[in-house]
Amino acid sequence: MECVILIGIQASGKSTFYKERYVDTHLRLNMDMLKTRHREKLLLNALLEAKQPFVVDNTNPLPEDRMTYIEAAKRHRFSVVGCYFEPDYAESIRRNAQRTGKSFVREIGIRSVLNKLVRPSIGEGFDELYTVTSAGGTFTLEKTADV
Template sequence: MECIVLIGIQASGKSTFYKERYIDSHLRLNMDMLKTRYREKLLLNAFLEAKQPFVVDNTNPAPADRLPYIEAAKSHRFTVVGFFFEPDYEESIRRNAQRTGKAFVREIGIGSVMKKLVPPSLSEGFDRLYRVTSSGGAFAVEPMTEERETDG
């Protein structure tokens, strides 16, 4: 049983990463689709009770944002894995400009999340952490070490 927590600014590739790697094995928990924390909590509890692997596909910028998912998953004996999307503000702005409708995020929103973004730490309760970068449409994933900090 696995809970995967994606961490990164909007338009950093989190949803694409989910679709490429986990769509066939993990269900998706995402506020863009669910719209309310009440619905999110209902679905989270259903995943946990059913022992269903899932991915939390939200920005999750700060430890406090990630903690409810980590604590809930741990209390149900899930392994918790974090993927930190190395911020590339200019690339995210470029990707976001290609979005339409409700998927488009105002630049001020991306900047706001960027300011709150704190790289995750194993001390938060993660069993494993990975850093994700993208170049030319491909994702590179490497284990994240506690010593390396980002130049946010």
């Protein structure tokens, strides 16, 4: 049983990463789809009770944001993996410009998350933690050591 928490600014590739690596094995917990914290909590509890592997595909910029998922997953004996998307503001702005409709994020929103983004640490409760970078459409993971 595994909980994967994606961490990064909007348009950093988190959802694409989920689709490439986890769509066949893990369900996706995502505020863009669920719209409310109440719905998110209901689905999170169902995933935990069912022992269903899942990916939290939100920005999760602060340790407090991540702690909700980490604590719940640990209580249900899930391993917790963090994937930190190294911020590339210019690339995220470029990717975001290709979005349309509700998936488009105003630049001020991306900048706001970037300004409060805190690099995660193993000490938060992760069993494994990776830094994710992308170049040319390919994701690279590097296991991070706690600093």
